[in-house]
Amino acid sequence: MSTPASYANPKLFWKRWGGLIVTTVLILAAIAYYYAREPHVTEAVLASTLRQSVPLVLGALCGLIGERSAVINIGIEGQMLLAAFIAFMVNVWTGNLLVAVLAGVFIGAVLGLLLAFMSVTLKIDQIIGGTVINILAIGLTGYFYQVGLSAKGKLNPIPLGPLAKIPLIGPVLFDNPPITYAAIILVFVVHYVLFYTPWGLRTRAVGEHPRAADTLGINVYLVRYVNVTIGGALAGLAGAYLSLEAVGSFDRLMTNGRGFVALAVMIFGKWTPLGSFGAALLFGFATALQTQLQFGGKINIPPQFIGMLPYLLTIIVLAGFVGKARPPAADGIPYEKEG
Amino acid sequence: MGDHEQSMTSTVWEATRRYLRSVAVPLGAVLLALIIGAAIIWISGASPWLAYKALAKGAFGSAEGWRRTLEKTTPLIFSGLAVAFAFKAGLFNIGAQGQLLLGAITAAWVGFAVHGLPWAIHAPLALVAGLIAGGLYGYIPGALKTYTGAHEVITTIMLNYIAMGLTDYLANGPWKDTSEGNIVARTPEILPSAHLPTWGWLPLGFLLALAVAVFAWWVLERTTIGFEIRTVGRNPHAARYGGMKVARTIILTMVISAMFAGMGGAVETQGVIGRYQPGFNANLGFDGITVALLGKTDPFGVIPAALLLGAMRAGSSQMQFDAHVAKEITDVIQALMLFFVAADMIVRWLLRVKAAEGEEKITLSTGWGSH
Numbered sequence: 001m002s003t004p005a006s007y008a009n010p011k012l013f014w015k016r017w018g019g020l021i022v023t024t025v026l027i028l029a030a031i032a033y034y035y036a037r038e039p040h041v042t043e044a045v046l047a048s049t050l051r052q053s054v055p056l057v058l059g060a061l062c063g064l065i066g067e068r069s070a071v072i073n074i075g076i077e078g079q080m081l082l083a084a085f086i087a088f089m090v091n092v093w094t095g096n097l098l099v100a101v102l103a104g105v106f107i108g109a110v111l112g113l114l115l116a117f118m119s120v121t122l123k124i125d126q127i128i129g130g131t132v133i134n135i136l137a138i139g140l141t142g143y144f145y146q147v148g149l150s151a152k153g154k155l156n157p158i159p160l161g162p163l164a165k166i167p168l169i170g171p172v173l174f175d176n177p178p179i180t181y182a183a184i185i186l187v188f189v190v191h192y193v194l195f196y197t198p199w200g201l202r203t204r205a206v207g208e209h210p211r212a213a214d215t216l217g218i219n220v221y222l223v224r225y226v227n228v229t230i231g232g233a234l235a236g237l238a239g240a241y242l243s244l245e246a247v248g249s250f251d252r253l254m255t256n257g258r259g260f261v262a263l264a265v266m267i268f269g270k271w272t273p274l275g276s277f278g279a280a281l282l283f284g285f286a287t288a289l290q291t292q293l294q295f296g297g298k299i300n301i302p303p304q305f306i307g308m309l310p311y312l313l314t315i316i317v318l319a320g321f322v323g324k325a326r327p328p329a330a331d332g333i334p335y336e337k338e339g
Numbered sequence: 340m341g342d343h344e345q346s347m348t349s350t351v352w353e354a355t356r357r358y359l360r361s362v363a364v365p366l367g368a369v370l371l372a373l374i375i376g377a378a379i380i381w382i383s384g385a386s387p388w389l390a391y392k393a394l395a396k397g398a399f400g401s402a403e404g405w406r407r408t409l410e411k412t413t414p415l416i417f418s419g420l421a422v423a424f425a426f427k428a429g430l431f432n433i434g435a436q437g438q439l440l441l442g443a444i445t446a447a448w449v450g451f452a453v454h455g456l457p458w459a460i461h462a463p464l465a466l467v468a469g470l471i472a473g474g475l476y477g478y479i480p481g482a483l484k485t486y487t488g489a490h491e492v493i494t495t496i497m498l499n500y501i502a503m504g505l506t507d508y509l510a511n512g513p514w515k516d517t518s519e520g521n522i523v524a525r526t527p528e529i530l531p532s533a534h535l536p537t538w539g540w541l542p543l544g545f546l547l548a549l550a551v552a553v554f555a556w557w558v559l560e561r562t563t564i565g566f567e568i569r570t571v572g573r574n575p576h577a578a579r580y581g582g583m584k585v586a587r588t589i590i591l592t593m594v595i596s597a598m599f600a601g602m603g604g605a606v607e608t609q610g611v612i613g614r615y616q617p618g619f620n621a622n623l624g625f626d627g628i629t630v631a632l633l634g635k636t637d638p639f640g641v642i643p644a645a646l647l648l649g650a651m652r653a654g655s656s657q658m659q660f661d662a663h664v665a666k667e668i669t670d671v672i673q674a675l676m677l678f679f680v681a682a683d684m685i686v687r688w689l690l691r692v693k694a695a696e697g698e699e700k701i702t703l704s705t706g707w708g709s710h
Contacts, residue, residue, distance in 0.1 A: 136678065
C-alpha cells in the first residue's frame with residue numbers, strides 16, 4: 001500500500017503522484033495569472049473552493065478510514081443529512097453553536113455505529129446497509145422537519161491575527177470559520193494516525209488481510225467498529241458544517257449528493273487523507289467556479305448545465321482513476337472468524 | 340391410494356411451509372416497521388390507530404382510493420423491477436430515478452410534439468420512446484463499469500443529478516409549455532391520442548406493469564440471457580470461465596433494467612400526469628430499491644411490495660387530514676421496512692424462522708473495481 005516508505009523510489013513516486021503534481025502546478029500557475037488580472041474574483045473563488053471542499057474532504061476521510069479497515073460506507077450522504085438536521089435543531093433549541101456541532105458529530109457517530117452493526121455483526125451487504133442509512137435519513141429529516149424554523153446564529157469566520165492580512169493567502173487560508181480549520185487539521189491528524197501509529201497499522205492490516213491480522217491477535221471486529229463509528233462522526237461534522245457554517249439553516253435534501261461525491265474524492269485521492277484533500281479542493285473548485293459562472297453572468301450557459309459540473313467531474317474521475325487506484329484488498333468483504 | 344393421498348397432502352403442506360418461510364421475513368419486516376412507525380406517531384402526539392385506519396381508508400376505502408393506489412403502485416412496480424432485475428446480475432441500479440425522468444420527459448415530448456397519429460400508434464410510440472430513452476441512459480453506467488471499472492452505485496447517482504438538470508433545462512427551455520398564463524417549468528400537455536386510459540378504478544398502466552413483471556420473470560427464468568445474467572450475479576469468475584461474455588451481460592442487464600425504469604416514467608406521463616413537470620416524479624427511483632428488496636428481488640415479489648408502498652402513498656393524504664400525521668411518516672416506515680428486510684437476521688431471530696434452503700444471496704460490495 002502507499003506507505004511513505006515507497007516514496008524512496010522516485011519512479012514509483014512519479015507514477016503515483018505525477019498526475020496530481022502536474023495538476024497542482026498548472027492550477028497554481030492559473031491562480032497567479034488570474035490573480036494578476038482580477039484579484040478580487042480570484043480571492044473569492046479560492047476562498048469558496050476551500051469552503052466547498054470542507055464537506056467533501058470530511059466525507060472522504062469518513063469513507064477512507066472505514067475502507068482502510070474494509071468497510072465500504074455508502075451511507076455518508078445520510079449521515080451528513082441527519083447530522084445537519086440535528087445540529088440545526090439543537091441550535092434552534094439551545095442557541096449554543098458548540099453544543100449544536102457536538103450534537104451533529106454525535107448523531108453521525110451513532111449512524112456510523114449502526115452501519116458497523118449492520119456490516120460487521122449482521123454481515124448485511126455493505127452497499128445495502130449504507131442505502132438503508134440514506135433512506136432512513138431522508139425519511140426522518142422529512143418527517144420531523146418543520147418549515148419556517150430559524151436559528152439564531154451561524155459559525156462565523158475567525159481571522160487568525162496578522163496571518164489573515166497576507167494578500168491572497170490570508171483571506172483564503174487564515175480567515176475561515178471553525179469547522180473549515182478543523183477539517184484542514186483533521187486531514188493531517190488522520191494521515192498521522194493512519195500511517196504512524198499502531199492503530200493505523202492495525203487498521204491497514206485489517207483492511208488488507210484480516211485473517212493474518214486476526215492471527216496476530218488484532219480484534220478485527222473492534223477495529224472495524226471503531227473506525228466506522230469515528231468515520232460517522234467525521235461525516236457528522238460535515239453535516240454540521242452544512243447547516244451551521246455554510247448555510248445557517250436546514251433544507252430538505254440539502255446534502256445534494258455530497259456524500260457520494262466524497263466517495264469519488266476518496267478514490268481520486270487513492271484512499272489517503274492528503275490525496276483526498278487535494279481531490280476535494282479540485283471538486284471544491286468546480287463548485288466554486290460553477291457559482292462564479294452562475295452569478296458572474298459572463299458566459300451564457302444555462303444554469304442547469306453549469307450545475308452538472310461537479311457530478312460530471314465525479315464520473316470522469318471515477319472512470320479515469322478507479323482502475324489505476326487500488327482499494328484495500330479486503331474492502332467490502334465481511335469477516336468471518338474461523339472455528 | 341391412501342399412501343398417494345398422504346404424500347399429496349404432505350407435498351402441499353411442504354410447499355405451503357416453504358412459501359410461508361420465504362415470505363416470513365418480508366412480512367415480519369413490514370410488521371416491525373409498522374410497529375415502530377406507530378411508536379413514532381405516538382411520540383409525536385397523534386393516535387397510531389387512527390392514523391393507520393385513515394391510511395387504509397384512503398388507500399382501499401373507495402373506488403377512488405383503489406384508483407389512486409393503483410396509480411401510485413404502477414411506477415413503483417416499474418422502478419422495483421428495474422432495481423430487482425439489475426440485482427440478479429449483482430448490479431445495484433440506484434439510477435432508476437434518472438432513467439425514469441428521461442423516460443418521462445421523452446414520452447411527454449413525443450406526446451405533445453407529434454401530431455396527427457391515431458391512438459393505436461401514438462400511445463405505443465410515446466411509450467417506446469420513453470423506454471428507449473431510459474435504456475440509453477442505462478447504457479452509460481453499464482459501459483462505464485465494464486470498460487473503466489467505475490462502480491455503478493456512484494455513477495448512477497451522479498447520473499440522477501445530471502438527469503435532473505437536463506430535464507429541468509428542457510422543461511424550462513426548449514420544451515417549455517408556452518401557453519398563455521403558464522409561468523412554471525413544465526412541458527405542454529400531451530395530446531389525447533397519447534393518453535393511457537383509466538377504466539373506472541383500473542389504469543391501463545397498471546396492467547402494463549403486470550405484463551412487464553411477467554416479461555422480466557420470463558427473461559430471467561426461461562431464456563439463455565437470463566441464465567447468463569443470474570450466473571454473472573452469482574459468480575462472475577465462473578461465468579467468465581464458462582465462456583460467457585461478462586462485459587456484454589453487464590451492459591445488457593443495465594440497459595434492460597433502465598428500460599423498465601424509462602417505461603415507468605413514460606406510463607407516469609401518459610397515464611397520470613399528462614405532461615412532464617419537474618418534481619412530480621421525485622423519489623420513485625429510490626422507492627424502487629425498497630420495493631425490490633421487500634419483494635426479495637423476485638419479479639412477482641415486486642408486485643405486492645409495490646402495492647404496499649403505493650397504498651401508503653395513496654392513503655397518506657387521508658391520514659394527514661383525519662389524524663394530523665405528516666405524510667412523511669410513510670418515508671420513515673418505508674426506511675424501517677428496508678432496514679428490517681436487509682437485516683433479515685433480526686427478523687428471523689424474532690420470528691424464529693430458519694433461512695430457506697437454496698436462497699440466493701447477492702453480493703454487491705466487492706470493492707470499487709470491476710468484477
